[in-house]
Amino acid sequence: MFTYYRMNIYAQTTDYIKSLSKRLTDAKKADAIKNHILNLNCADSTKAGLITKVKAYIKDEKLFKDESNINLLNAPEIYNRIFKKVNETRENIKPIDIDMDVIKKIISLKNIKTNDTHNVYALYAYLLATSGLRTNEIWDNSFEFVNHNTIKPKRLSKMPDEAYENAVINLLIPAKEWLNFYDILTNLIKIRKTKYGSAVFTGIKRILAPIHPELSGHSLRKIYLAYHLHILKTDPDKLPSINTKNLLNHTGESTSTYYNGAVKINGDVVDVIDRTDYSKYTIAKIKEVLKSKNISFKSNAKKYELLNLL
Secondary structure: HHHHHHHHHHHHHHHHHHHHOOOHHHHHHHHHHHHHOOOOOOOOOHHHHHHHHHHHHHHOOOOOOOHHHHHHHHHHHHHHHHHHHHHHHOOOOOOEEEEEEEEEEHHHHHHHHHHOOHHHHHHHHHHHHHHHHHHHHOOOEEEEEEEOOEEEOOOOOOOOHHHHHHOOOOOOOOHHHHHHHHHHHHEEEHHOOOOHHHHHHHHHHHHHHOOOOOOOOOOHHHHHHHHHHOOOOOOOOOOOHHHHHHHHHOOOHHHHHHOOOOEEEEEEOOOOOOOOOHOOOOHHHHHHHHHHHHOOOOOOOHHHHHHHHH
16 A cells, blocks of 8 residues: 555656646756655655655656756755654664674574584575675575675665666675575575575574574674674765665665664674685695684585585
8 A cells, every 4th residue: 555655646746747847947847846745745754765766757857957956856854854753763772782702603604504504594694694685685586796795686675676776785795605605595495495484584583592682684684784884894974874775775865774873783893704715725725724613524525515614
């Protein structure tokens, strides 16, 4: 119902834009469109999202002679109300307190195995934590290699199709390593005929419970952001919500404010992810590393099998 309503007001707004006199200047058109949106009977968040979509529509249809006039549609009064409301909500939400030991245990989930087989839910949690993806975005998806630590998803939830062009996932680990573990997970899911639903959420939470009682699949998305912002200092920006928006692939700035400060990392903050390119190591040297990390392996294992253990 809500999605239909949003589509309906978008159609109404584009019809309104088409009805405007062509003799109006870009500035007057922008002012009329903005007033039309501000006077709609809907939530501020819906209006903010509509402004974003309308700006893209005007640009795609080349409706303004000077595209810089598109920025006249910005409505700081709406954004400020949204930020204020979100901040008030956040004040009543206690952030998740963790330390680097918790993060180390989450990163080590990729090593949990039974009879040389990865644990489906541990690997699922590891992929969530290192990508910031939602649980349903891991399931039945596909990804393309972009560069060393970036991949492009086939789909993302809560994002319109037109926004996919610039959507990428900025991984905490090397892209090839993440994609390799993703292939392992999807194969395990097929072999075990795992069904998507409450069993997946429960399985992930059960894996995380011994690490921290407040962790869930979605909280790993918050930890992913905290790692980027506070440990890797990724793309610092004077507007944290905009920076967060890019990392979490949100279509609107307001959605992202909730994630800033959702996780509090206590103690010394250090990068605990091993970024060594072990693919350049000899088999003998890889085995030495595995022994130093107390990771068991088969003596006759092939190089790619040993690399999967790291």
